[in-house]
Amino acid sequence: MVSTKVNLGGLEMATPVATASGTFGYGFEYAGALDYSCLGAVTAKGIRLAPWPGNAMPRHAEVYGGLVNAxxxxGTGLDHFLDITVPHYTAQVKDAPPMIVNIWGGSVDEYAEVARRLTEAAATPECAAIKAIECNVSCPNVKEGGHTFGQDPSVLNRLVSAVRAKTALPLIVKLAPNVPDVRPYVKACEDGGADALSMINTIPAMVIDIERRRPVLANVSGGLSGRGIHPVAVKLVYDAHKATKLPILAMGGVYEAKDAIEFLLAGATAVAVGTATFSDPSTARRVLDGIEEYCTRHGFASVADLAGAAH
Ligand SMILES: Cc1cc2nc3c(=O)[nH]c(=O)nc-3n(C[C@H](O)[C@H](O)[C@H](O)COP(=O)(O)O)c2cc1C
Known part of the structure; x- marks a missing residue:
């Protein structure tokens, strides 16, 4: 018997496999398509204070090795999320795994306010499924010039500190992959009081329709996810693990157990399945089964012992 339990910065996970934000709806949509007992956590789609319409369509394009989305x-906004979505998740999903809530905003104050309200709600029976917060820092800092929060270590540090001041829930910061050196960003999160890191978000990308001679996406560009970004993510996880003791939730092209095991050996404590769920909703189950089989074959009594074993 292999122990599959891991602890991600205070978030107790029964298995090291989670879902990645934006690829598993608000958590209840896959009930019936997947046995959730393989999941150590479900990450909800990004939420901010007010409802948000997103971009015009078309907003996704399939490419070799992945998907470009914009x-x-x-999102539905925080009120709807807390009043309707989270209670619905608990009611619809038998033995619902802990929920990580992915948050975003246009200012540091907005992130802090979303974190405060989530923390308050998590203490009520209706929203007790909320067990952790994940900050998506790959969105524009509207109040201060429009650059993303995740591309300036000092802004990132301010954001993490402000959110930390409002929550005692495990705080995960989701790092942007398009930085020249991940270490200053890791330190900014550490100093700001983060409990864990998650990586990677999508990589900026675009697709052109050669017949129309126009970008395929209405937003012109988007973010690449899927198989093609996996080796990039492995390197970033490896580098981040070398730079910090913070636990890491790794994502980026996990389709098979082999992909997840690579992440664990690079230094991740847990992994998240994203784009692969769209083509095979049972991916998380296959991945967990394969991790257990690997541990048995290599004599690891616990999945937690794999973290960073490639260093
Ligand atoms: C359609 C789609 C929507 C996404 N929405 C979010 C989001 O709301 N917040 C976020 O932090 N990441 C979001 N992501 C990024 C994923 O959570 C993940 O970091 C990325 O896709 C890499 O993992 P993958 O290759 O397994 O998909 C989204 C990705 C996709 C494909």
Whole structure:
């Protein structure tokens, strides 16, 4: 028997496999398509204070090795999320795994306010499924010039500190992949009081329709996810693990157990399945089964012992 339990910065997970934000709806949509007992956590789609329409269509394009999307963080807003979505998740999903809530905003104050309200709600029976917060820092800082929060270590540090001040829930910061050196960003999160890191978000990308001689996406560009970004993500996880003791939730092209095991060996404590769920909703189950089989074959009594074993 292999122990599959892991602890991601205070978030107790029964298995090391989670879902990635934006690829598993608000968590209840796959009930019936997947046995959730393979999941150590479900990450909800990004949420901010007010409802948000997202980008115009078309907003996704399939490419070799993945998907380019520009959904634009469409969401129902925090009130609807807390009043309707989270209670619905608990009611619809038998033995619902802990929920990580992915948050975003246009200012540091907005992130802090979303975190405060989530923390308050998590203490009520209706929203007790909320067990952690994940900050998506790959969105524009509207109040301060429009650059993303995740591309300036000092802004990132301010954001993490402000959110930390409002929540005692495990705080995960989701790093942007398009930075020259991940280490200053890791330190900014550490100093700001983050409990864990998640990586990677999608990589900026675009697709052109050669017949129309126009970009395929209405938003012109989007973010690449899927198989093609996996080796990029492995390197970033490896580098981040070398730079910090913070636990890492790794994502980026996990389709098979082999992909997840690579992440664990690079230094991740847990992994998230994203784009692969669209083509095979049972991916998380296959991945968990394969991790257990690997541990048995290599004599690891616990999945937690794999973290960073390639260093
Ligand atoms: C359609 C789509 C929507 C996404 N929405 C979000 C989001 O709301 N917040 C976020 O932090 N990441 C979002 N992501 C990024 C994923 O959570 C994940 O980091 C990325 O896709 C890499 O993993 P993958 O290759 O397994 O999909 C989204 C990705 C996709 C494909």
């Amino acid at each position: 959904i634009g963080l469409q």
